Amino acid sequence: MNVHAAVAPLKAEAEFAIDQDWAGYSADDHRVWSTLYQRQCALLTPRACDAFLRGLGALDLNSGGIPDFAAINPRLESLTGWRVVAVPGLIPDEAFFDLLAHRRFPAARFIRDPQALDYLSEPDIFHDVFGHVPMLTDPVFADYMQAYGKGGLRALGVDHLHHLARLYWYTVEFGLMRTEAGLKIYGAGVASSAAETVFALEDPSPNRLVFDVLRVMRTRYRIDDFQQTYFVIPSLEALLEATLQDFAPVYAALEAAPDLAPEAVTPGDEVLTLGTQAYASASPHPLGEGDPEGVEGAAAP
Ligand code: HBI
Ligand code: FE
Numbered sequence: 001m002n003v004h005a006a007v008a009p010l011k012a013e014a015e016f017a018i019d020q021d022w023a024g025y026s027a028d029d030h031r032v033w034s035t036l037y038q039r040q041c042a043l044l045t046p047r048a049c050d051a052f053l054r055g056l057g058a059l060d061l062n063s064g065g066i067p068d069f070a071a072i073n074p075r076l077e078s079l080t081g082w083r084v085v086a087v088p089g090l091i092p093d094e095a096f097f098d099l100l101a102h103r104r105f106p107a108a109r110f111i112r113d114p115q116a117l118d119y120l121s122e123p124d125i126f127h128d129v130f131g132h133v134p135m136l137t138d139p140v141f142a143d144y145m146q147a148y149g150k151g152g153l154r155a156l157g158v159d160h161l162h163h164l165a166r167l168y169w170y171t172v173e174f175g176l177m178r179t180e181a182g183l184k185i186y187g188a189g190v191a192s193s194a195a196e197t198v199f200a201l202e203d204p205s206p207n208r209l210v211f212d213v214l215r216v217m218r219t220r221y222r223i224d225d226f227q228q229t230y231f232v233i234p235s236l237e238a239l240l241e242a243t244l245q246d247f248a249p250v251y252a253a254l255e256a257a258p259d260l261a262p263e264a265v266t267p268g269d270e271v272l273t274l275g276t277q278a279y280a281s282a283s284p285h286p287l288g289e290g291d292p293e294g295v296e297g298a299a300a301p
Contacts, residue, residue, distance in 0.1 A: 007101045007102070007150055007153065010098060010099070010101075010102040010104070011095075011098060012091070012094070012095035012096075012098035012099050012104075013085060013099065013102070013104060015095060016087050016088070016091045016095050016099075016106070017085045017086060017087060017106075018086050018087060018088055018109065019086065020068070020069045020070075020086040020109050021109065022066070022068040022069070022070070025065070025066050025111070028114055029065070029066060029111050030064070030065025030066055031065070031114065032111050032112060032113075032114050032117070032126075033062075033065045033066040033067075033111060033125075033126060034062060034065055035114075035117065036117065036126050036130070036192075037061065037062045037126075037130065038062075039194055040130060040191065040192065040194065040197070041056070041062075043194055043197045043198065044056075044185065044191060044197060047184065047185050047197055047198075047201055048184060048185045048186070048191060049177045049179065049184035049185065049186045050179075050184075051134075051135060051137075051138040051140075051141060051186065051236060052134045052135055052184075052185065052186055052191060053134075054134075054137065054138070055133070055134030055135060055136070055137035055138060056134045058075065058079065058137050059072055059075060059076065059133060059134060059137065060075075061129065061130060061133075061134075066111060066125060067129060069084045069085070069086060069107070072084055072129075072133065076133065076136060076137060079137045079139075080103070080136060080137060080138070080139055080142035081103050081142070082103045082104070082105060082136040082137075082142055082145075083103065083104050083105070084104075084105050084107050084128075084129065084133060085099065085104050085105070085106055085107070086106075086107060086108075086109045087106040087107065087108065087109075088108075088109075089108055089110075089122060090122060090123075091106055093152065093156065093161060094153070094156055096149075096152070097148075097149045097150075097152030097153045097156070098149070098153065099149065100145055100146060100148060100149025100150075100152065101146060101149035101150045101152070101153055102146075102149070103142070103145075103146055105128075105132060105133065105136060105145075106128075107125060107128035107129050107132075107133075108122070108123055108124050108125050108127075108128050109125055110124055110125060111124050111125050111126060112124045112126065118193070118194065118195065126192055127188065127189070127192040128188075130191070130192055131188030131189065131191050131192030132172070132188040134191075135186055135188070138236060140236040140237055140239075140240050141186070141236050141239075141240075143240055144171075144236065144239055144240045144243060145172065147240070147243055147244060148164075148167070148168060148172070148243065151164060151243070151247060152164055154247075155247070158251065160247070160251045160254070163217040163250075163251065163254055164217075164247075166216055166217050166218075166219055166220070166221060167213065167216055167217055167243070169189075169221045170211075170216045170219065170221065170229075170230075170231045171187065171211070171216070171231070171233070171239060172187060172188060173187050173188055173189035173190075174187040174189050174190055174200070174221075174227050174230055174231075175187035175190075175211075175230075175231065175232075175233060175239075176190075176200060176201070176208065176230045176231070176232045176233070177232065177233050177234075177235070177236070178232050178233070178234055178272070183201050183208070183232065183272075184201075185197060185200060185201065186233075186236075187200075195226075196226055196227075199226050199279070200226075200227070200230055203226075203279060204273070204275065204276050204278065205226075205228075205275050205276050205277055205278045205279035205280060206226065206227055206228055206229060206230055206273070206275040206277075206279070207228065207229040207230070207263065207265055207271065207273060207274060207275040208229075208230050208231075208232055208271075208272040208273040208275070209229060209230075209231055209232065209265070209269050209270060209271055209272065210231070210232055210234075210269070210270035210271075210272065211231040211232055211233045211234075211238075211239070211242070212231075212242075212270075213242050213243065213245075213250055214250055214253055214254070214257065215231075215260075215266075215268070215269065216231055217250065217254055218254065218257050218258070218259055218260045219259070219260045219261075219262065219264070220259055220260065220261060220262050221262055222262055225280075225283065226279060226280075227262070228262040228263040228275065228277060228280050229262055229263060229264075229275070232272055263275070263277050263280060
């Protein structure tokens with residue numbers, strides 16, 4: 001993906017952005033944010049990558065419950081040029097990519113119910129803002145997300161959206177990073193889930209494989225439970241570099257490479273952990289991948 005390639009002017013913002021209506025949140029809404037924020041901060045301090053923790057510190061996301069996008073945006077924009085825009089919920093792929101290609105991150109404005117802190121039928125503001133926005137303060141990750149958006153706009157025409165959606169899933173949502181201090185979390189789907197924060201790093205059940213673009217694009221995923229495989233990047237720079245290439249040859253190679261199951265391990269894989277899959281075997285249920293507009297984030301019951 002060429003980050004420097006020209007993109008058409010932004011259209012999706014005018015079409016899909018809504019007012020966050022920060023004054024409209026209830027005291028309960030703000031309490032849900034603060035509860036989740038404190039729980040995740042405690043879990044993530046030893047487990048998230050430095051870029052995530054630095055971003056969390058820079059953004060000050062817990063000064064008065066749910067953050068006001070008007071307060072976040074000047075800080076975020078001065079760091080990397082990204083902005084958060086409120087949207088009504090899931091938006092069409094083309095609009096989603098259009099926003100990312102223009103360094104706008106679409107975020108839901110609603111917050112989950114206090115009775116169901118761990119269940120999400122679709123991404124809420126805690127997932128979207130707490131999970132995603134800290135990484136957007138990192139200049140390298142900021143470029144990666146924009147490159148992804150530009151690649152998405154190009155993939156719309158060539159029938160490889162499901163491959164690109166897997167790249168997003170296994171990096172932006174569920175990515176892990178190898179560091180001198182051990183495996184760390186950078187994916188928003190992990191970072192916004194208490195149970196998956198621990199599971200992704202510490203449970204013997206899932207595979208942990210070294211990231212490879214082609215391998216990731218071949219791999220189906222579970223939308224409704226913990227992942228069976230996590231892909232581990234050596235650094236954000238390596239992630240950006242791997243995705244700045246033209247994807248046409250990768251897409252061509254995918255024509256001859258069959259899809260892999262979420263739990264598959266193949267001879268070419270660099271295996272960091274060969275998972276027992278004990279968790280997945282104990283809770284078998286049909287896979288839900290394939291619908292790129294499906295829900296994300298592990299919805300632990
Ligand atoms: N819309 N609001 C929102 N958030 C997403 O994460 C999102 C979306 N629309 C499409 C989409 N994701 C996926 O198709 C991409 O991850 C590929
Ligand atoms: Fe997400």
